[in-house]
Amino acid sequence: MSVLAGVRAAIIDLDGTMLDTIPDFHVAINGMREELGLGPITQEQIALMVGKGSENLIRSVLALNWDADRIEAAFAQAMDAYQRHYLAINGNYSTLFPQVTEGLAAMKAHGLRLACVTNKPISFTTPLLKLKGLDQFFEVVYGGDSLPRKKPDPLPLRTVCADFDLPPSQVVAIGDSSNDAQAARAAGCPVLTVPYGYNHGESIHDTDSDGIVATLLEAASLIRSHHTNS
Ligand SMILES: O=C(O)COP(=O)(O)O
Ligand SMILES: [Mg+2]
Known part of the structure; x- marks a missing residue:
């Protein structure tokens, strides 16, 4: 070589x-989903969506349930919740x-x-x-x-x-x-x-x-x- x-x-x-870091993502994503009234998803689902940054991850996670208009309407709130949940547990899992x-x-x-x-x-x-x-x-x-x-x-x-x-x-x-x-x-x-x-x-x-x-x-x-x- x-x-x-x-x-x-x-x-x-x-x-x-x-x-x-999938276990950290898992806790933070499901914390965000709960705030938005959505049920939990699995680590396996999340592992398929990680790697292209936070915005892409949040859009992919919300697209499991919502159409594009609904995602855009809730995006700022979702990002805020996700960041808060992630920073609260960052590295713990x-x-x-x-x-x-x-x-x-x-x-x-x-x-x-x-x-x-x-x-x-x-x-x-x-x-x-x-x-x-x-x-x-x-x-x-x-x-x-x-x-x-x-x-x-x-x-x-x-x-x-x-x-x-x-x-x-x-x-x-x-x-x-x-x-x-x-x-x-x-x-x-x-x-x-x-x-x-x-x-x-x-x-x-x-x-x-x-x-x-x-x-x-x-x-x-x-x-x-x-x-x-x-
Ligand atoms: O947060 C992500 O999208 C993952 O990032 P990385 O694999 O480039 O470290
Ligand atoms: Mg990587």
Whole structure:
């Protein structure tokens, strides 16, 4: 996988890559639904809708019951309720996927610079990274509302490359979904995917990437092996 040979930095996705946040989403979404007079939905339903930011998630959740006009009429109230419920429990039900901390530590030890780019709002992201002890690894963190456009647009990845003063070919993106892969391809970054996250109900094998890694620790080893071989 020679595309990894010159890699000097990594951009890591959050939901579905570092943290299993579906249980947090589940509590917050059902809290919002209850306020709107709607019944609870399952974690499995929510996992199909996560990855394209809060607005998309709320619209998808409401579309289970309501038509477009009704969604628009209630959207501001729904977002307000969702944000309030999410911030009240942010991180309490979510867990680290296996070997995330070890993988990030290994990447740092190999001299890689690290950024986190997520479609999660930055007001959720910053306290969550801190609570889970992940903030220490990242020089740069962008949420879904930090920049004018979010993934799958390449802007957040290109911005990190500029921040690090590195060409995209030297910055690998690692994520769990086709959003991450599309953003990376459009930015010109190599991309690795993990198979355990949320890929809109699609197999990660159908997503265009430079390789599937079982954990972030495996990603760290793979990047290192290409350094030492190059
Ligand atoms: O909140 C989301 O849409 C998920 O975001 P992420 O997978 O980009 O971290
Ligand atoms: Mg993700």
